[in-house]
Amino acid sequence: MTANSALENQATEWVGSLDDVKNLVTERALTGETMLLNMGPHHPSTHGVLRLLLELDGEEIITCLPDIGFLHTGIEKTIESKSYEKGVTCTDRMDYLAPMSNNAAFCMAVEKLVGLDVPERAQVMRVICLELTRIQSHLVWLGTHAIDLGAMSVFLYCFREREKILDLFEMISGQRMMGSYIRPGGVWRDFPKEFVPTVEAFLDDFPRRIDDYELLLTTNPLWLDRTQGIGVIEPDVALAWGFSGPSLRGSGVNWDIRKAMPYLGYENYQFDVPLGEHGDVYDRYLCRIHEMRECVKIIRQTLKRLPEAKGGFRSDNRKFTPPPRSELGHSMEAVIHHFKLWTEGFNAPDQEVYVAIESPRGEIGCYLHGTGGNKPRRVHFKTPSFMHIQGIPLMSENHMIADLVAIIGSVDIVLGDCDR
Amino acid sequence: MQIKPAIDPIEAVSAALPGALHSVVQYAGETTLVVEVAHLLKVVSYVRDTAGLIYNYLSDISAVDYYEPTGGIGNRPARFAVNYHIYSMLYNRRLRLKVYVDEGDDGSKPVVPSIVKVWPAGNWLEREASDMMGIVFEGNPDQRRLLMPDDWQGHPHRRDYPLGYETVQFSFNVEEIMKHKPFAKD
Numbered sequence: 055m056t057a058n059s060a061l062e063n064q065a066t067e068w069v070g071s072l073d074d075v076k077n078l079v080t081e082r083a084l085t086g087e088t089m090l091l092n093m094g095p096h097h098p099s100t101h102g103v104l105r106l107l108l109e110l111d112g113e114e115i116i117t118c119l120p121d122i123g124f125l126h127t128g129i130e131k132t133i134e135s136k137s138y139e140k141g142v143t144c145t146d147r148m149d150y151l152a153p154m155s156n157n158a159a160f161c162m163a164v165e166k167l168v169g170l171d172v173p174e175r176a177q178v179m180r181v182i183c184l185e186l187t188r189i190q191s192h193l194v195w196l197g198t199h200a201i202d203l204g205a206m207s208v209f210l211y212c213f214r215e216r217e218k219i220l221d222l223f224e225m226i227s228g229q230r231m232m233g234s235y236i237r238p239g240g241v242w243r244d245f246p247k248e249f250v251p252t253v254e255a256f257l258d259d260f261p262r263r264i265d266d267y268e269l270l271l272t273t274n275p276l277w278l279d280r281t282q283g284i285g286v287i288e289p290d291v292a293l294a295w296g297f298s299g300p301s302l303r304g305s306g307v308n309w310d311i312r313k314a315m316p317y318l319g320y321e322n323y324q325f326d327v328p329l330g331e332h333g334d335v336y337d338r339y340l341c342r343i344h345e346m347r348e349c350v351k352i353i354r355q356t357l358k359r360l361p362e363a364k365g366g367f368r369s370d371n372r373k374f375t376p377p378p379r380s381e382l383g384h385s386m387e388a389v390i391h392h393f394k395l396w397t398e399g400f401n402a403p404d405q406e407v408y409v410a411i412e413s414p415r416g417e418i419g420c421y422l423h424g425t426g427g428n429k430p431r432r433v434h435f436k437t438p439s440f441m442h443i444q445g446i447p448l449m450s451e452n453h454m455i456a457d458l459v460a461i462i463g464s465v466d467i468v469l470g471d472c473d474r
Numbered sequence: 475m476q477i478k479p480a481i482d483p484i485e486a487v488s489a490a491l492p493g494a495l496h497s498v499v500q501y502a503g504e505t506t507l508v509v510e511v512a513h514l515l516k517v518v519s520y521v522r523d524t525a526g527l528i529y530n531y532l533s534d535i536s537a538v539d540y541y542e543p544t545g546g547i548g549n550r551p552a553r554f555a556v557n558y559h560i561y562s563m564l565y566n567r568r569l570r571l572k573v574y575v576d577e578g579d580d581g582s583k584p585v586v587p588s589i590v591k592v593w594p595a596g597n598w599l600e601r602e603a604s605d606m607m608g609i610v611f612e613g614n615p616d617q618r619r620l621l622m623p624d625d626w627q628g629h630p631h632r633r634d635y636p637l638g639y640e641t642v643q644f645s646f647n648v649e650e651i652m653k654h655k656p657f658a659k660d
Contacts, residue, residue: 078616123621128637131630135637166502293563296532296595307563314566404548405501408559408570410533419559421536431633436534436559436599444598473621 079109079117088116095124099202099459102469104443106458113454118447122440125473133433137399138164138238141430146232148435149471151194154187154223155413157236159435162317163409163420164238167402170374173365176240177318182253182356183226183235184318184411185349189260190219191414191466192342192349196267199339199463203280208270215263218256225249239375240368250357257350257357264346272343281336285449285461288333295448296441299416300341301465305333311412323355335464342466374400399428415439415466439465439472480565481526483507490524491516496551496574506557506570511586514573518592521560521569529560529569532593535600537607541633552576554584554609560593575609588613606631 082088089110095103103124109117129148133141141164145156158180165172172180197212220230226245227233235242271277287297289305302309310327312320328344330337369375372391381388402424410419416438423432442465449465450458487507488495494513499506509517521529536557540550547553552574561568575584588611590597600611601620608629610617619626628635643651 123619123623126621128630131637169502293531294594296593296599309563314563405499406506406538406557406570407502407504408534408557408568410568417533419534421534421557421559423538431540432536432538432631434534434536436536440598440602441595444595 078119082111082116083109087111093455093458095121099462100469101198101462101467102472104462104467104469104472106446108455108458110455113456115450115453115455115458118450118458120443120446122443122469122472125469127470127474129474130433130435133160134430137428138402138430139395139399141433142237143232143234145435146234147470148474149413149415149418149437149439149468150231151468152187152191152414152471153232153234154183154236155411155418156435157234158184158318159409159411159413159418159420160422160433161236161238162411163407163422164402166407166409167405167422167424168238168374168400170239170369170371172240172318172369173363173367174319175360175363175365176367176369178356178359178363179241179245179367180236180318181320181323182353182360183223183241185353185356186219186222186253188414189346189349190216192346193219195342195414195463195466196339199460199466200271202459202463203277205270205274205277208267211263211266211270215260222249222252222256225252237368237375239371240366242368244367250360253353254357257353261347261350264343268343272340278336280457280460281339281464282334283332284335284453284457285464286332286334287445287449291448292333292445295445297416297445298438298441299412299414299466300338300345301416301438301442301445303327304330304338304341304464306331311410311417315410317409317411322359323352325352335460338464338466401426401428402430404431410436413438415468415471416442418471435474437471437474439467439469442467443472477564478525480562480567481524483521483527483529483569486524486527487517487520490520499572504568504570506572508572508574511573511575514571515587515589515592517571518558518589521571522592526565527562528564529562531561531563532558532589532595532599533561533568534559535596535603537603537609537631539607539631539633543633550574552584554607556586556603556609558589558596583608583610585610585612587611590614605629608632 083090091108091110093106093108094100095105105121107119108115129144133144142157145160146153148156193212193216197209200208223233224230227235287305289307292302292305306329308329325348328341330341376395377388377391404424404426406423408421410417419436421434422430425431449461484498494510494517496508496510521527538555540547540553554575556573558571575586577584586609600614603609604611605619605622
């Protein structure tokens, strides 16, 4: 069979996809009164490869059917074939705008499963990384959200600041994005000497930059027109549909896991949780902008705590964490531990844990089930983007197509996070 | 408004719905209620709506396959399990509900009732579990695959599904590989 004839065969055998979506669109679509239109998967404002099947009456959206899975890479399945420490590298690749949050969720699940303690200093270092991640993720969100709605310069400014954070990540992990810096038991290695002064310089500079973005957007009449009253979601609906993070807080629900169930010593830091009021695109925008300012506050406090925090940057429990290379030369024990950990890894009990932390996008949960051996039986990530894409149809009905772009941007989705 | 103090979910469920609890597992500060499939819908409505429990937020649904590569399913009651991770915003605590289900004797897919009427957020989470693990959620309004292509064969997250890789093509195995790629031939 030639390639051409195969295509012809397919064309004649194809029975049309309308039957597949029969119960999901209104009757009017079947009569041709309304139009079915594909938005994506290749569309600049879908933030990755999201396909939306839209039923349109003119420019008005009647139904919106998100179709995901284009970026499904089987990361959960891949982790099942790796030892716990190696699994960390896979988690970076899920939410590629907040890799440290994924690392932290996975590592904390592993630590809970095997009962491994993390020294105080490592916890403080993790908080610094997580909050820097939050800032850089919000910067990408702000830049792309603004460019979706036509504000080009904000995009360039945001990426300028984001570069500085990526440079910081490169400084500590050798990699700009996929650093795998957070490991079970702590972090990979100590901060280099120049890291803390560079962070301080960034923090001194950054609040002024946020003022700049706000100057361009917050009271800009064009921006207000495009965002206020668009994509409203009521607090109880948002909760029922599993929203979390700034997308939930934009509706006025005060739920931040850092406050509600503090982890990594977040209870020691003073910060506010910004809340919205109306649950529209604009309030979600304000929430994230204010969150960036809170991040700066948190990082300042962590830098103060860092010198006096006890312990090293990683747990000393050699059954789980490799010994420093300097010990390998003179300690047989260290060589044995090193060999065991890098060939086989450590074992975890045949039990299950669920750990949820507050990623920039919302609740990222890691469900981890051990086998008693050195590889997990099942890893499952509850990812915020997944739940938010599920909620896009609720917010977009009876809006214009142009508003859909604002709505997609406002829930801050990353398709790698959604499809995993 | 007077808020009723939190009550213990284990005692509450076993007192209100006798026979619904299969067992209880406590590990690392987490509580798992293993629920009989037949009682699942009653239990989820109960834990969401009872004063003192109010588990109003569904965090995650994750399905597990207990198939062992060496054969058997260990000491588990059935091959598959579905976990519901729920959270009570009022009392700030989490709970895991777990149901064990097995394939039918004729090899038909395991069936679990859908909880979308209680927590709408479960819609896609159930679709994902049914796509990846081959569990049928009876009553879910949308039974299409979610992540994998519509014509995909098998359920990738089952433990007997190979991780998969593409064989490197050499002249000695090209014919064998081409058998699986009918459209690549011209």
